[in-house]
Amino acid sequence: MEKTFAYIGKKVLLFLSEAGKLASLFGQIIRLSFQKPFDGKMVLQQMILIGNKSFGVVTITSISTGMILALQTGTALERKISGAANMLGGVVSLALTRELAPVLIGLVMAGKIGSAIAAEIGTMEVTEQVDALKTMAANPVKYLGVPRFLAAILMLPVLTIYADVLGTFGGLVVSLNTFEGTSAGFLESLTSYLLTGDVYKGLFKTVFFGAIIAVVGCQRGFETEGGAEGVGKATTSSVVISSMLILVTDYILTAFLW
Amino acid sequence: MDSLDLEIPEKQTLVIIGRSGCGKSVLLKHIIGIIKPDSGKVLINGQDISGLGEREMNKIRIKMGMLFQGAALFDSLTVEENVGFALSRFSKKTPAEIKKTVKEKLALVGLENVEDKKPSELSGGMKKRVGLARAIAMDPEIMLYDEPTTGLDPIMSDVINELIANLQSKLKMTSVVVTHDMKSAYRIADRIAVMYEGKILEEGTPEQIQGTKSAVVKQFITGSSVGPIQVLG
Numbered sequence: 064m065e066k067t068f069a070y071i072g073k074k075v076l077l078f079l080s081e082a083g084k085l086a087s088l089f090g091q092i093i094r095l096s097f098q099k100p101f102d103g104k105m106v107l108q109q110m111i112l113i114g115n116k117s118f119g120v121v122t123i124t125s126i127s128t129g130m131i132l133a134l135q136t137g138t139a140l141e142r143k144i145s146g147a148a149n150m151l152g153g154v155v156s157l158a159l160t161r162e163l164a165p166v167l168i169g170l171v172m173a174g175k176i177g178s179a180i181a182a183e184i185g186t187m188e189v190t191e192q193v194d195a196l197k198t199m200a201a202n203p204v205k206y207l208g209v210p211r212f213l214a215a216i217l218m219l220p221v222l223t224i225y226a227d228v229l230g231t232f233g234g235l236v237v238s239l240n241t242f243e244g245t246s247a248g249f250l251e252s253l254t255s256y257l258l259t260g261d262v263y264k265g266l267f268k269t270v271f272f273g274a275i276i277a278v279v280g281c282q283r284g285f286e287t288e289g290g291a292e293g294v295g296k297a298t299t300s301s302v303v304i305s306s307m308l309i310l311v312t313d314y315i316l317t318a319f320l321w
Numbered sequence: 322m323d324s325l326d327l328e329i330p331e332k333q334t335l336v337i338i339g340r341s342g343c344g345k346s347v348l349l350k351h352i353i354g355i356i357k358p359d360s361g362k363v364l365i366n367g368q369d370i371s372g373l374g375e376r377e378m379n380k381i382r383i384k385m386g387m388l389f390q391g392a393a394l395f396d397s398l399t400v401e402e403n404v405g406f407a408l409s410r411f412s413k414k415t416p417a418e419i420k421k422t423v424k425e426k427l428a429l430v431g432l433e434n435v436e437d438k439k440p441s442e443l444s445g446g447m448k449k450r451v452g453l454a455r456a457i458a459m460d461p462e463i464m465l466y467d468e469p470t471t472g473l474d475p476i477m478s479d480v481i482n483e484l485i486a487n488l489q490s491k492l493k494m495t496s497v498v499v500t501h502d503m504k505s506a507y508r509i510a511d512r513i514a515v516m517y518e519g520k521i522l523e524e525g526t527p528e529q530i531q532g533t534k535s536a537v538v539k540q541f542i543t544g545s546s547v548g549p550i551q552v553l554g
Contacts, residue, residue: 186396190393192393192394192395194355194393195394197382198355198382198385198387199382199406200379200410200411201406
């Protein structure tokens with residue numbers, strides 16, 4: 064019994080310690096974001112990197128999500144309602160903009176960008192490049208963390224808008240080809256149900272998701288020890304922790320926003 | 322480290338020798354303030370740096386340079402960007418002046434026409450030399466070298482030793498070199514300190530160290546497996 068309590072206690076303390084480190088790094092990044100010098104060039108470089116690396120995967124994810132959503136919803140609706148194809152515009156666009164696009168893109172980016180951040184900074188940590196920054200009076204969090212954080216919170220909404228549009232298009236394709244709907248019907252349904260607020264609230268979530276991905280990736284990277292094995296562990300744990308936090312944050316934000 | 326007391330003479334080269342894992346690199350990191358001591362002080366020019374915040378510590382670090390064991394070049398930057406890193410952040414030089422200074426520093430370490438290369442395109446010896454050029458870019462008063470010849474072939478090791486000796490005579494810096502390469506130590510040292518079990522066991526000129534009566538120091542400098550220093554397992 065005592066061993067069980069000790070085990071639970073150890074896990075709780077570990078969780079609180081990790082949560083504290085994340086919160087502390089987040090605070091540092093926010094503070095340093097407002098401190099000179101401002102390196103716009105680095106932020107832009109990171110934004111281009113994120114965009115370039117993500118374009119293909121976001122395209123495939125969003126089109127297929129829109130198509131699958133339309134297929135599943137259309138099939139279910141047609142059991143009870145004839146002409147359900149003309150409801151698909153509203154259903155697909157609402158589900159995508161409010162939930163699916165922000166969360167799926169967030170999870171995909173946690174895997175693609177979060178892992179890359181953890182791997183890059185982790186490798187720098189184990190090869191003493193982070194120490195070298197300190198010896199040259201450069202704050203590693205300012206130099207490495209801030210540009211990646213700003214790039215992530217700026218690019219995730221952009222990628223999500225792109226996903227919203229492509230996903231909706233995917234839904235339209237299925238509506239027309241599988242359920243013999245019409246473009247006019249799809250569009251009418253879309254404009255009837257979808258509010259501008261739905262889109263903005265969905266994008267608002269992605270700012271938080273981008274922050275989570277960047278902060279977790281940086282924290283895992285800076286904590287890396289033990290050579291290549293350590294970098295591998297940091298990369299994996301970055302994806303897992305980011306994904307869990309994105310899902311929990313999504314619930315909290317959804318409850319708050321709608 | 323355990324109650325380590327060490328005084329480093331100004332404008333001279335002190336070489337710290339000791340077994341692998343005895344804390345030599347950790348000592349260097351204490352000197353440059355990356356690691357804070359649990360107790361005791363680190364004094365640079367009479368100022369205790371052990372309690373300083375990052376901002377104050379950075380003002381001191383600008384006057385120091387460090388060559389890391391693996392050179393620690395920034396992978397995503399070119400050689401020019403690496404060597405010019407501190408110059409672009411802290412000097413008032415124009416980009417053209419920085420470019421000129423980078424060229425001069427690379428020439429000092431015997432490198433030409435490598436400015437556009439990335440670290441991955443360089444050999445081990447070239448990386449060390451670029452790391453050295455980067456460390457001296459801001460004309461530091463204090464230079465720290467962490468195992469400068471480790472991993473290099475004997476010829477390149479001698480090249481690095483010559484570079485360190487030449488830089489010392491040209492720039493008159495206070496230099497601290499951590500190594501277990503005795504040939505290197507005898508070549509470049511004004512004084513040698515032997516680190517053992519967290520303390521400085523003996524300190525003196527290279528001749529004094531070579532003539533030591535300590536069995537531990539003798540075993541280390543002769544590289545013998547027989548003696549009071551036991552290698553377990």
